[in-house]
Amino acid sequence: MSDPKKLYEGKAKILYSTEDPDILLTHYKDDATAFNAQKRGQIVGKGEMNCAIANALFQLLEAAGVATHYIDCPAPNQMRVRRVEIVPLEVVVRNIAAGSLCKQTGLPEGKILPQPLVEFYYKDDALGDPLLTRDRLLLLDLATPEQIEELQRQALQINTILSDFFLSCDITLVDFKLEFGLTSDRQLILADEISPDTCRLWNRGETDPDRRVMDKDRFRRDLGQVENAYQQVLERVLSATSSAG
């Protein structure tokens, strides 16, 4: 029987091995970083809140037929997941213009996009996670044409499921980032996490651009009430999942 070994410590999570080589244990941390880790801090209780939110969202996606790495949560800030080989891409889906899309294109924040936009960013801190074109993805051997199609298909399917779900929570899903992994039999499945750290979530009842923010932008932009916003998201997600189940 081998003790759990720390395999990797990321900005928001620690990954441990388990007795089963096909299963890893993820520990969600309270640490928060932004702007490629130039800004660092803590969001009290974030580990448990994000783990509980991700737990509910992964279960929702699995029930809708999306394959994910999620297994279960043995403790409030721990998630057991299938071991996968992470594809070094951040797959971002956008419904409304915000963040880097506005900075890079001049689109006004809050503009509803005519159709969801799927983008690929290279997961490489040293390079600053650059936006990739399809040809660059192929050039760098980051994905085959079939895998690009598959990532796009899954990203849009996940967007439909999550957008509808968050609507039932009175929350607008503005944009979000996904990561995928390859299983030992080369199946692409959803990995990493889905939480207010990785999504832009706006309170539907609010029009004020600062007050409506329920996600990590509160930390990035020093808007205050960060814990409160995450707690609100958790409560709404839990109440929507319990009424749906």
Ligand code: UDP
């Ligand atoms: N995002 C993320 N991790 C990253 C970069 C972006 O989870 O390293 C999420 C972010 O929270 C937002 C979406 O991806 O929901 C789009 O982010 P964007 O490209 O606008 O970058 P940002 O403005 O956050 O730098």
